[in-house]
Amino acid sequence: MQAKRRRSLAATFALLPTWIAAIFVYIGTMVWSVRLSFTDSTIFPSSNYVGFAQYARLFKNSRWLASLENVLIFGVLYVAGCLALGFVLAAALDRKVRFESAFRTIFLYPYAMSFVVTGLIWQWMLNPTLGIQATVRALGWQGFVFDWIVNRDMAIYTVVFAGVWQGAGLVMVIALSGMRGIGEEQWKAAQIDGIPVWRIYLSIILPQLGPALAASGMLLSMGVIKTYDLIVAQTGGGPGYSTEVPAKFIMDNLFERQNLGLASAGATVLVLSVVMAVAPFRYALAIRARRRGAH
């Protein structure tokens, strides 16, 4: 008994730094931020509670509303784009092509690079006076216009471009490894039935990859809410605030505009939206796990 207790003491001791991090950083700072969101703090934290006033201010702020709309457009198109392109690339590579590993390397390399680098690269490629537009005009099509990055209505789509370029390779890797796990028998059976190859991928392979693709979709979505450096590097939130996102709005108000209360309210909204997005998913997983345990 004595010996057993000493041993578990060592294990408890080993977890101590992590406990401290979890309690003070994860819980402590979060509670602190939520509290700040109910005060009128500007540069310095104040203890003057104003109820939901900061939240009311937040949702009257056109810049915040624009950032929500932008992150929604970006998020949906970015996740859908990565999943679709990644799946198609994986299916193409699954067709026993030559130089498969070279193609794979090319499709995944952007994923190794930072969002800052990705943003800067695409900023140059899309620069109308220098990049694709200028090149096509130099070839003779003087009227060619591709100025999305400086166009208020289109700039957010250029960020999607860069995001998909960066993230599609990840989905390809996951989908390809899933496809390799599917048995030959299914292929043979489907081919005997005369089903065309593209139908096999769409109706037979895709459903089986569902869980893996859902997991990568989840991962990409988590990244969407954190999106900050890609925007800062590629567009700086502009033109105007047509590519502003919540993470950047919060950072600006926190460190440049000295709007501590407002920024904290924004951060709290962000956390709540993550909880609302993740909770049903977690709940479903827990139920499924329990059911599986019961069988």
Add this chain to the structure above:
Amino acid sequence: MTTHPHPRGPKPSRLSGGQIGLYAFLILSALFFLLPLYTMLVTSLKSMEEIRQGHIFALPATIDFDAWKTAWSGACMGTQCLGVRVGFWNSVKITVPAVVISVFIGAINGYALSLWRPKGSNLLFGLLMAGGLIPYQIFLYPLVRLLANLSLYNSVAGVVLVHVIFGLPLVTLLFRNYFVAIPEELCKAARVDGAGFWCIFLEIMLPMSVPMVVVASIFQFTGIWNDFLIGLVFAGRDNLPMTVQLNNIVNTTMGERAYNVNMAATILTAVVPLAIYFFSGRWFLRGVAAGAVKG
């Protein structure tokens, strides 16, 4: 005998229309993924005069390495003209200790949580997983105050600490999943032989988990090297990592932009994670997959 195929004859052509389409798609996709890298590379080798004249996709007329030298040791950030060299070494100083510490603590956590399960293990693990999902913005301001009180704000040690804390969820998860698969009998047998918590960890478990150490290190290394937000907030002006410096150099230059220098600087920033990606191959993939299927 005449029907016997000649060993040196041309290969029988099996390229159907579908095959041609498949390769066309793959090659076009490869061009899409490679175009930005190609553009950066050729532009970094041109002189500014040539950039002003030609279009960005043209090969350089004369190869000129001046931009690379300037990017490394002379590019200006504000009034300082020291190049990305400074940021490179800052990134090394931040990334190496952060990776070593976070992987070591993650391994201990995974081991203690899976094989010892002291009181509160499930709670701690749940806290970590929840913490891993929450957007950083909610932690930032209180954490800045906390580190300022500990005199760690604006220091390399502070950034390292923050990276370690935010890296814990994923690294712990990786190691926990790895150790859970190890038969408990191994641990029990060692305990019967009188080995304690640390002895079993250092002499049996850590050597056994070398593959996971490699995967987790690669994962952490690329993640921390590519980080922007934490470096920006916590490092302070003298310790900014390469990504932050790069963005400052590119997006705040006055007058004409030195595109060749900027692109060389961008490539230099991407070179370390790209090298890891190319040389670690399979291990990088395993890291990416492990991060993606955490579910």
